[in-house]
Amino acid sequence: MSPAPPLHHEVILASAGSGKTWQLATRYLRLVAGGADPATILASTFTRAAAAEIRDRIIGRAVEAMVDDDQRRNLSEAIGLPLDREAAAALVQRLVDRWHRLQIRTLDSLLGGVVACFPLELGLPPALAIADEMVDAALRRDATGRLLRSTDGARLVSLLRQLTAGSSDRGVARAIDRAVGELYDIWREAPSTAWERLAPAQVADAGEAVAGAQRLRGAMRLAAPRRVHDSRLEKAVESAAALLEAGDWEAFVGSGLGAKAASGETTYYKKPIPEEVAAVMHELVVQAVAVVREGIRRQTAGARDMIAAWQEQYQALKHERGLVTFGDLPWLVAGAEGRGTLAEIGYRLDARIHHLLLDEMQDTSIPQWLALRPFAEEIFQQVSGDRSFFAVGDLKQSIYGWRAAAPEVLEALADEPSIQSRTLERTRRCRQAVVDAVNGVFLRLEANPALERHAAAARHFRSFFRAHETAAPGAGYARIEVASAPAEGENASDRTLDDAAFLAAALHRRQPEARIGVLVRRNQSVSRVLCELGPGALDVPAAGRGGxxxxxxxxxxxxxxxxxxxxxxxxxxxxxxxxxxxxxxxxxxxxxxxxxxxxxxxxxxxxxxxxxxxxxxxxxxxxxxxxxxxxxxxxxxxxxxxxxxxxxxxxxxxxxxxxxxxxxxxxxxxPDEAAAPVQVMTIHQSKGLEFDLVVLADLDAPLVRAGGGPAGYHRPGGGSPADTVFRWIRQSRAELVPEVAAVLTDHTARQAVEALCLLYVAMTRARHGLYMMVAPPHRGQQASTAAAVLRAALGKAPYEADTVMGEIGDEQTMHEELTAVLATEPSESLPRADPRPNRVQLRPSTGPPRLAVPPPSAPKAPGSLVEALRASRPEAIEARECGTAMHAMLELVEWIDEREPADDALLEAVRAAAPRRSEAWRREQVSAFRRAIACEPIRALLCRDGDAERMVHREFRYARLTGDGLQTGIVDRLTLHQRGGRVEHVQIVDFKTDAIDGEGAASLAERYAPQLRAYRDAIVEQFDVPAESVETLLAFVSAGVVVRV
Structure with a gap:
């Protein structure tokens, strides 16, 4: 392939359904077709499923271009390079040849690889394990226990009082756990000084409060004879004085006469407040504000100090147990001193990173960006064309603020001078009526009365929303309707969910082949809808997803x-x-x-x-x-x-x-893995998916939860960490301290923007039909909700129970269009990911097309509960872990007759393979390894026998295209017998740790024969050798038996 003109650094802001993954795959193929080594391209995303989708898109489009003229022309046009059949075949070959070096991985995997390369520099043990969620939960509980046992009682009580502002809690451990869960991420992000933005203040003591009460009463006595005030003022003065005598400065300034004075009011019940009283009130309000200010400072500092004390115990436990968490990875990379240049990191990762492709950038957190930034900046600050940077994301789909996502990172990248940016507003998913509904809501956000309290959020969202267009054929349909009135004693929210389930059931019966998504906000709503749809109720085939x-x-x-x-x-x-x-x-x-x-x-x-x-x-x-x-x-x-x-x-x-x-x-x-045409899930879980029909419900909660959150913080922008943090307080208190009020207001606006993003994600999951179900009018109804936003934007009829408030398009026409579309598509029961433009099937199939097939060694999934129970027995788990440990040790052996691995190296390998096992168990595995290699049949497989031309590959990875799709696999040990540089004989060895007797070897060999045949076929293709020259062996290491298959 001839070298291509250099690519510009680029950021794409792509709307829902416009093909973000398609753009990234196109960029990748453009690089490879232009001469870039796939091993030098790093493509990173957030989930393994997304990484697998990107990989499949890349290889799938390359294969399609190789076998189909139209697809080849499409790909050539997309990448901007000429592509004939030979070039397309060469592109596929290059991808397959470098399959084991492809860097298409999750961000956690990337950062974990960096950490693994620098354990000593980071003060970590070489044999490091990553704790999963359950292990981390146990670590956190243990850290809380250690904190309670190790901290001085008086100090602990002081910290807890500051942390909780004196409020009661049912348990000390629970208060600490809740604080950690709410504040740990922002504690790690923000420096200690960010929690100290308020200077310590001298506050009035109890004597001064009593004296203030006496002065206030004295002022009222002086003013009383003139009778210029309302008679009720004297009562208000007495109430205020009583609060001062009780030492309750916050109640004094937060209610009654104190609140009026704090807000600058000079009248009480429309009559002037006497000058004597007003003067004293002004002095007292100043003192009260100082008390409030100091309370906020202490509460904020107390939260920081409590988390810091807990963190010491948490870190000690992780160090003792040789563990890190996924949350640690970005901080370890970002905070490493002497981390080295990008080239050095790339070298130690066994890769040379010349091209960086980042997916879903709006979900990147501050620590993740701090870890990635050295990679990115070293690339996009170069203009030679030898390196390139590419990122794609959608600010309108930033819905993970609760997981510390920072969309401002993507905003800052789009403004980087050396990076070109463009937007994609044309959806290939949503039909016209759905697009009209989306535009109808979001183009007029600033005028929406439901957002009056969140005007700043509406303006900000509108600043990055552009009118959407559609390339999808068909008219589509959208409707907003009000659920029926609840029965006496029934909750309006429950009635709305029940009606949404009934609607989904009706849609399924009308379109049994359609993929229907019921999207809700809360996990408990998923359960209720599934119960309504399930057996004994509506009896619709439905399944939950992920929560x-x-x-x-x-x-x-x-x-x-x-x-x-x-x-x-x-x-x-x-x-x-x-x-x-x-x-x-x-x-x-x-x-x-x-x-x-x-x-x-x-x-x-x-x-x-x-x-x-x-x-x-x-x-x-x-x-x-x-x-x-x-x-x-x-x-x-x-x-x-x-x-x-x-x-x-x-x-x-x-x-x-x-x-x-x-x-x-x-x-x-x-996750409910059952395939079903109706899928029920939260809106968060639906991101990245699409459905033929969407029923949207559970929309009547406030856009911003009461209380705002555990803390408010301010980020200066550009992907920088938070520089100011305050514990959350009531609005009435915050307004007394302007710098606190500004931060909390900014934080509230950020939450409201995320709520609008959530609504956008929900609406844009629909391909053909969008049904929005809102609750009927009811007592206690909130003004600023997603449902209120929809009613104001799309509603035309009066807001009454059991009413269709508005619709776009014709429902009957939509169903006719959908029926025609479903008749031409493969029958599937699961929701699809984002559409793949110009998608083809390589040949007719009775099922959905597959570009990846399980490796030959992949175990079969349990077919029944009994099989699953059998697989979960202690002896089965023990056998699997012993096998994993043995394979890890055998991988260390190049030639046993030249150098045997030392016990320390073997133990390190076993520790990495079985991090939860005891040291005694690990030493037993080393002993089992020593016994195995002492058996002559096993040892013979590991010997070079003085043949200098004999080569060995351990854990040899391969990828090949089969009739069923792309197959990958790992050969335990592959020995090449060469003469004059030419391979004459190949030996494939697959190690097994099954316990066998003399007769059992033959039956097990028969069971494993398909796996060995698949290995042989792959090696024949890979090394271009005749099948008869490939020998396949099963080595039962525990029994010392080798069987030819």
Whole structure:
């Protein structure tokens, strides 16, 4: 391929459905087609699914161009380079040849790779493991426990009083955990000085407060004879004086006469406040404001100091256990001293990064950008053309502020002088009516009465929203309707969700092949809608996605009730629940006369459960219960029971107790993997997906939650960390301190912008039909909600229950168009990701096209609950971990007859492979390795035998195109026997740790034969050798047996 003209550094601000991933894949293919080595291109995104989608788009479009003339012309036009059949084939070949060096990865993976290269410089142990969410939760609990045990009591009480502003809390540990959960991310981001923006103030003591009350009463006595004031003023003065005598300065300045004086008012009930009283009130308000100001300062500093004290314990625990969290990765990279140049980092990562491609930039957090910025700046500050920077994102889809996303990073990049920026407003997803609805809402935000309190947010969102157009054929349909009136005692929100479920069911019955998304704001709303759609109700095939609670299944609740009963045998609610479930019959807990079981029976069962857990462990106990009730479970319940068992296995490895496990189970979510035409999920979970029809509900909560949040902060812009932080306080208090009020107002506006982004994401998931369901008028209704925004923008009819307020397009026409489209598309039940323009199928297929197939060694997913239980038994887990450790040690062996790995190196490999195992277990694995290589058949596979031309590849990765798509795999050990530089014989060795006897080897060899044949076919293609020269061997290392397959 001939070198191409250099590319400019570029940022694309792409609207929903305009093809962000397509643009990134096009850029990647442009680079490779122009001569760039794929190993020098780093493409990064946020999730493994997104990284896999980018990879599949790249290889898929290249393959399509190779086999289809139209697709080749399309790709040539997109990348701006001539592309004939030979060039397209060469492009595919280059991608496949460098498959093992492709740098298409998640941001966590990238940062983890950097950290792994610099462990000593960062003060980290070489064998480092990344803690998952459950391990991290246990670390956090342990850190809180250590803090409570190690901190002086008086100091702890002082910190807690400052942290909570004196409010009561049910538990010290809970107050600390809540503060950590709310404030830890901003504590890490903001320097210590950011929490000290208010200088310490001298405040009045109790004596001065009493003296102030006396002066105020004296002033009122002096003014009383003139009678120029309202008679009620004397009562107000007395109330204010009483508050001062009580030492409650905040109540004094926050209510009554004090509040009026603080706001500058000079009248009371339309009559002037006497000068004597006004003068004293002014002095007292100044003192009160100082008290409020100092209270804010202390509360903010107390939060910082509490988190700092907790962090010391948290960091110590992670260091002791050789762990880091995903949240640590960007900070470790960003804060590393002597990190070195980009070239050095690239060298130590075994890659030369010349081109950087970043996806979903609006979701980048400040620490992530601080870690990435040295890479990016070194590239985009060069104008030679040898390197290039590319980023794509959408400010309108920035919905992860609660996860510290900072869209201002993308805004700053778009303004960088050396970077060209452009926008994409033309959607290929949404039909015209949906686009009209989106434009109707967001083009007129500043005039929307529902946003009167959030005018700054409306202006800011409008500044980056442009009128959308569509390239999608068809008229489409959009409708806003009001749910029916709730029955007496029924909640309006619940009635709205029920009506949304009913609407989704009706749409499914009319369009059974359509993909329908029911999008809501809260996880609990997902559960309610699924319940309404499920068996025994509307009976519609529906599934949740990614946030359905693990406990959202009766058998799981029964198991947790039984565990709770084991610690609290007197809990009659738990006893009743267990006794009236299938689990009760399995364990012998029967209801007494149809009601609560006898107290003696509960005590007996509780003792038996505690003994079972003590003798066999939590996971084994739960496994036994599940085996008894498996026959009474449907598929969805079975998946949740397997998830509960997995959670128990993880929890047990961390040494947690039963109560902690119950709490963890109640807060854990589980994706419902069942394929279904109706998908129910939160709006956050829907990002990146599209549906033929969308039902949007749960829109009546305030755009900004009451109280604003745990803290307000200010960022100076340009991707810089926060420079000011204040604990959140009531608006009436904040208004007394202008610098605090400014920060909290700015923070509120940022939250309101994110709420508008959430509404934009929700509306733009729809391809053909968008149905917006709002709650009927009800008591306590909020003014600034997403529902109010929609009613004001799109509603034409009166706002009444069970009314269609407005519609765009014709519903019947939309259904006719959708029916025609579905007749030409492959039948799928799951929601699609963003559309792939110019998509083709390489050949007819009865199922959806696949560009990736599982590797030959991939284990089959459990086909039933029984199989899943079998796979989760301790002996099965032990076998898998032993196998992983053995493979890690065998990977260290190049030629055993030239150099055997030392025990220290073997132990490091095992530690990395099994970070949760004990040191004694790891040493046993090293001993097992030594026994294995002492067996002559195994040792012979690892010897060079003095043949200098013999070459070996360990953990050899390959990629090949098969009839089913792209297949990848890893060969444990690949030995090339060469003569004169030409490969004459190839030996493929696959190591197995199965326990076998003499007869078992043959049957296992038969089972593994397809895997070895796939390896052989790949190696034949890779090295261009005849199949008969490739030898495939199974090496059962524990038994010392080698079998030719």
């Amino acid at each position: 359905t609670p693990l406990v959202d299944a009766p058998p799981v609740e029964a198991v947790l009730s039984l565990l709770h009963l084991s610690s609290h045998p007197g809990d009659t609610v738990a006893a009743f629940h267990v006794a009236h479930s299938p689990l009760g019959g399995a364990i012998g807990l029967e209801p007494l006369g149809g009601e609560v079981p006898a107290a003696g029976a509960c005590d007996r069962i509780a003792r038996a459960v505690r003994r079972e857990i003590l003798e066999h462990g939590l996971a084994a106990t739960i496994r036994g219960w599940i085996e008894h009730i498996a026959g009474a479970c449907d598929a969805r319940q079975a998946r949740r029971l397997v998830g509960l068992l997995d959670l128990a296995i993880q929890h047990e490895s961390l040494g947690g107790g039963t109560e902690a496990f119950i709490e963890s189970a109640r807060t854990s979510g589980v």
